[in-house]
Amino acid sequence: xxxxxxxxxxxxxxxxxxxxxxxxxxxxxxxxxxxxxxxxxxxxxxxxxxxxxxxxxxxxxxxxxxxxxxxxxxxxxxxxxxxxxxxxxxxxxxxxxxxxxxxxxxxxxxxxxxxxxxxxxxxxxxxxxxxxxxxxxxxxxxxxxxxxxxxxxxxxxxxxxxxxxxxxxxxxxxxxxxxxxxxxxxxxxxxxxxxxxxxxxxxxxxxxxxxxxxxxxxxxxxxxxxxxxxxxxxxxxxxxxxxxxxxxxxxxxxxxxxxxxxxxxxxxxxxxxxxxxxxxxxxxxxxxxxxxxxxxxxxxxxxxxxxxxxxxxxxxxxxxxxxxxxxxxxxxxxxxxxxxxxxxxxxxxxxxxxxxxxxxxxxxxxxxxxxxxxxxxxxxxxxxxxxxxxxxxxxxxxxxxxxxxxxxxxxxxxxxxxxxxxxxxxx
Amino acid sequence: xxxxxxxxxxxxxxxxxxxxxxxxxxxxxxxxxxxxxxxxxxxxxxxxxxxxxxxxxxxxxxxxxxxxxxxxxxxxxxxxxxxxxxxxxxxxxxxxxxxxxxxxxxxxxxxxxxxxxxxxxxxxxxxxxxxxxxxxxxxxxxxxxxxxxxxxxxxxxxxxxxxxxxxxxxxxxxxxxxxxxxxxxxxxxxxxxxxxxxxxxxxxxxxxxxxxxxxxxxxxxxxxxxxxxxxxxxxxxxxxxxxxxxxxxxxxxxxxxxxxxxxxxxxxxxxxxxxxxxxxxxxxxxxxxxxxxxxxxxxxxxxxxxxxxxxxxxxxxxxxxxxxxxxxxxxxxxxxxxxxxxxxxxxxxxxxxxxxxxxxxxxxxxxxxxxxxxxxxxxxxxxxxxxxxxxxxxxxxxxxxxxxxxxxxxxxxxxxxxxxxxxxxxx
Numbered sequence: 001x002x003x004x005x006x007x008x009x010x011x012x013x014x015x016x017x018x019x020x021x022x023x024x025x026x027x028x029x030x031x032x033x034x035x036x037x038x039x040x041x042x043x044x045x046x047x048x049x050x051x052x053x054x055x056x057x058x059x060x061x062x063x064x065x066x067x068x069x070x071x072x073x074x075x076x077x078x079x080x081x082x083x084x085x086x087x088x089x090x091x092x093x094x095x096x097x098x099x100x101x102x103x104x105x106x107x108x109x110x111x112x113x114x115x116x117x118x119x120x121x122x123x124x125x126x127x128x129x130x131x132x133x134x135x136x137x138x139x140x141x142x143x144x145x146x147x148x149x150x151x152x153x154x155x156x157x158x159x160x161x162x163x164x165x166x167x168x169x170x171x172x173x174x175x176x177x178x179x180x181x182x183x184x185x186x187x188x189x190x191x192x193x194x195x196x197x198x199x200x201x202x203x204x205x206x207x208x209x210x211x212x213x214x215x216x217x218x219x220x221x222x223x224x225x226x227x228x229x230x231x232x233x234x235x236x237x238x239x240x241x242x243x244x245x246x247x248x249x250x251x252x253x254x255x256x257x258x259x260x261x262x263x264x265x266x267x268x269x270x271x272x273x274x275x276x277x278x279x280x281x282x283x284x285x286x287x288x289x290x291x292x293x294x295x296x297x298x299x300x301x302x303x304x305x306x307x308x309x310x311x312x313x314x315x316x317x318x319x320x321x322x323x324x325x326x327x328x329x330x331x332x333x334x335x336x337x338x339x340x341x342x343x344x345x346x347x348x349x350x351x352x353x354x355x356x357x358x359x360x361x362x363x364x365x366x367x368x369x370x371x372x373x374x375x376x377x378x379x380x381x382x383x384x385x386x387x388x389x390x391x392x393x394x395x396x397x398x399x400x401x402x403x404x405x406x407x408x409x410x411x412x413x414x415x416x417x418x419x420x421x422x423x424x425x426x427x
Numbered sequence: 428x429x430x431x432x433x434x435x436x437x438x439x440x441x442x443x444x445x446x447x448x449x450x451x452x453x454x455x456x457x458x459x460x461x462x463x464x465x466x467x468x469x470x471x472x473x474x475x476x477x478x479x480x481x482x483x484x485x486x487x488x489x490x491x492x493x494x495x496x497x498x499x500x501x502x503x504x505x506x507x508x509x510x511x512x513x514x515x516x517x518x519x520x521x522x523x524x525x526x527x528x529x530x531x532x533x534x535x536x537x538x539x540x541x542x543x544x545x546x547x548x549x550x551x552x553x554x555x556x557x558x559x560x561x562x563x564x565x566x567x568x569x570x571x572x573x574x575x576x577x578x579x580x581x582x583x584x585x586x587x588x589x590x591x592x593x594x595x596x597x598x599x600x601x602x603x604x605x606x607x608x609x610x611x612x613x614x615x616x617x618x619x620x621x622x623x624x625x626x627x628x629x630x631x632x633x634x635x636x637x638x639x640x641x642x643x644x645x646x647x648x649x650x651x652x653x654x655x656x657x658x659x660x661x662x663x664x665x666x667x668x669x670x671x672x673x674x675x676x677x678x679x680x681x682x683x684x685x686x687x688x689x690x691x692x693x694x695x696x697x698x699x700x701x702x703x704x705x706x707x708x709x710x711x712x713x714x715x716x717x718x719x720x721x722x723x724x725x726x727x728x729x730x731x732x733x734x735x736x737x738x739x740x741x742x743x744x745x746x747x748x749x750x751x752x753x754x755x756x757x758x759x760x761x762x763x764x765x766x767x768x769x770x771x772x773x774x775x776x777x778x779x780x781x782x783x784x785x786x787x788x789x790x791x792x793x794x795x796x797x798x799x800x801x802x803x804x805x806x807x808x809x810x811x812x813x814x815x816x817x818x819x820x821x822x823x824x825x826x827x828x829x830x831x832x833x834x835x836x837x838x839x840x841x842x843x844x845x846x847x848x849x850x851x852x853x854x
Contacts, residue, residue, distance in 0.1 A: 065507075083492045
């Protein structure tokens with residue numbers, strides 16, 4: 001007997017049929033003798049609807065109330081899931097973040113988990129109940145409801161799995177697992193059987209949406225084995241764990257990713273004085289914006305161009321800072337380029353293989369893809385390219401690093417009608 | 428400076444414009460120097476949508492989970508209202524039933540308020556905040572979320588007003604107040620300026636939807652002055668308080684009501700033995716069904732017909748009991764008549780005026796309306812009539828008891844467009 005934590009995303013719960021499908025999976029696990037905890041996101045587009053509602057009454061909704069509002073989405077999901085399970089004849093109980101003991105900081109909209117007091121969860125498991133916990137939410141020590149921000153439900157699941165010493169944390173979504181590249185862009189992409197935490201960290205940071213970066217960090221810190229798999233079929237997913245890479249078997253590069261949600265900002269003709277970069281990026285950090293790749297080249301006349309990327313949706317935050325900094329620094333101007341994408345190759349194998357970056361640049365050049373900025377880590381190389389070159393870059397790198405599958409990827413997600421038909425057949 | 432509790436029903440919050448309208452009213456009160464607490468229902472048809480969702484995953488949703496689900500409706504309302512108020516520049520904070528200290532029994536779907544620990548509400552009021560409390564919900568001492576059942580939000584408002592020693596509890600809905608009769612049925616109905624708790628109790632019990640019976644009972648017990656008024660205009664509403672009736676000025680009858688939500692059940696040819704009625708109604712009470720008017724006539728041959736009314740939507744609960752009881756009692760059969768309505772006249776003045784019931788029966792007879800069952804209290808006489816006679820009965824009684832207004836009732840509810848226009852003018 002083991003403890004399994006299963007997390008279902010919004011798409012996996014978008015309608016009653018899908019909720020029932022997920023419920024059946026949980027009941028099967030319980031009947032196979034496992035102790036089962038489910039973490040649920042808000043159903044389908046609920047969160048988007050709630051955000052629109054908030055914006056209809058207030059141009060800038062206060063964060064405490066926004067969290068109060070958004071937390072209802074997961075509360076609905078968990079109640080409906082508990083109903084579905086009980087309808088299938090299995091005991092179940094739902095718990096809000098507060099009831100499950102998820103204590104957070106008071107940073108509304110992006111709270112951090114401080115502690116999990118999971119006695120109530122373990123008590124319920126001991127009473128043969130499947131426990132459904134609202135993802136994405138917690139409560140402050142003063143009793144105020146918070147949300148965890150981006151990737152919050154994944155984080156809830158992994159953190160709960162750590163607190164419960166669970167044997168496995170399964171993250172169900174509408175994709176089969178982690179692929180060597182996005183199969184919608186690279187038809188010969190194939191699913192990876194397993195990844196180390198480090199590789200998954202780089203893949204998540206490089207823009208893959210399969211598993212939130214925060215959740216991977218949590219999993220790595222507490223050594224929680226995570227499986228990313230599809231809610232719509234029974235294919236095995238990708239296992240992320242602390243497995244030791246065997247360089248003999250390990251491909252040099254395990255994944256090629258892209259991210260086109262960032263813009264590139266360039267501040268031109270900055271006088272090259274000491275502490276300039278610190279001044280610019282401190283000012284940006286102060287408004288809470290994220291900065292990714294940073295590149296600076298000093299020219300001969302004592303001036304420099306400074307470039308970095310930042311999420312497009314944080315440009316509103318950053319622009320006032322840029323205006324002020326250009327003036328304060330005596331720089332010429334700043335420019336914003338939204339039309340870029342970050343392409344990354346990731347793989348634990350590249351640590352032992354020098355020349356991987358050089359090969360990447362050559363492949364791109366051979367395929368006519370121009371490179372903008374470059375940044376690297378021990379197991380990742382990222383470059384920016386023009387947006388229109390995303391597919392060419394991905395496909396050529398995927399082939400060059402030996403990742404192509406023999407067959408093309410086929411969409412396996414079932415339609416609602418197929419699901420209903422399958423459900424009628426008695427699963 | 429005084430404390431005012433304002434309750435807004437679902438229709439008054441059905442869309443963002445209406446939420447903003449209600450928010451402006453609360454801000455006006457605060458700026459006039461009052462301490463303001465708002466109790467909100469779920470927006471528009473939210474609760475109906477949630478019930479439909481539950482029924483889509485489970486034929487008979489468990490009550491604990493149903494309460495968990497339904498409580499999100501009010502939580503959304505309160506968050507959105509707090510956002511709207513803050514958007515208007517006033518401080519505001521929303522509270523769930525739990526946060527507002529509303530402790531209830533664990534009777535899911537129909538919990539009773541046990542205690543209100545309103546320190547957090549008073550603390551917030553002291554910090555110049557308008558406090559928005561989710562209606563209809565509470566929490567058990569063990570931390571489970573409950574709902575209060577029918578009329579729950581009205582009850583939350585009156586109970587909070589009692590706990591806070593508020594000076595006034597305002598119940599906002601889509602009607603102007605309590606009328607002498609339903610103005611959609613009796614065009615010459617007029618609004619009552621004030622009513623005693625006792626009269627309002629009878630009016631609420633006789634089927635008027637303006638204020639929930641439970642809330643009136645609470646108001647009476649704790650002597651909370653209540654005002655029923657419209658969220659869509661600034662007309663004064665009806666004040667319900669402990670005022671002493673002056674028989675010289677008091678009309679004999681203050682209100683004529685109808686209720687067509689009940690069916691009449693008749694058990695025929697019941698042997699007239701001791702304890703029969705007790706047996707039947709104990710069995711019905713056991714399944715949790717409500718019984719209203721009860722009439723029994725003993726015939727000469729030692730058999731009797733026993734009739735009573737019950738909400739049509741509880742017939743499913745009652746029918747199995749009836750079948751068993753007919754058999755157990757040796758009665759002939761039972762019949763159900765859904766096509767009836769209860770007509771009541773209510774007024775504190777009738778205590779001092781004998782012959783009011785007789786006059787009622789004569790007026791109905793003169794107007795060709797046949798009477799079925801009869802039941803009376805000190806300040807109410809109710810009869811059942813055929814459904815098709817509702818309007819004829821109401822209108823003739825309204826005229827005969829001197830309640831007709833000089834002018835016909837005019838609908839004063841604003842459309843969304845009118846509200847928006849008014850809102851744009853700045854109000």
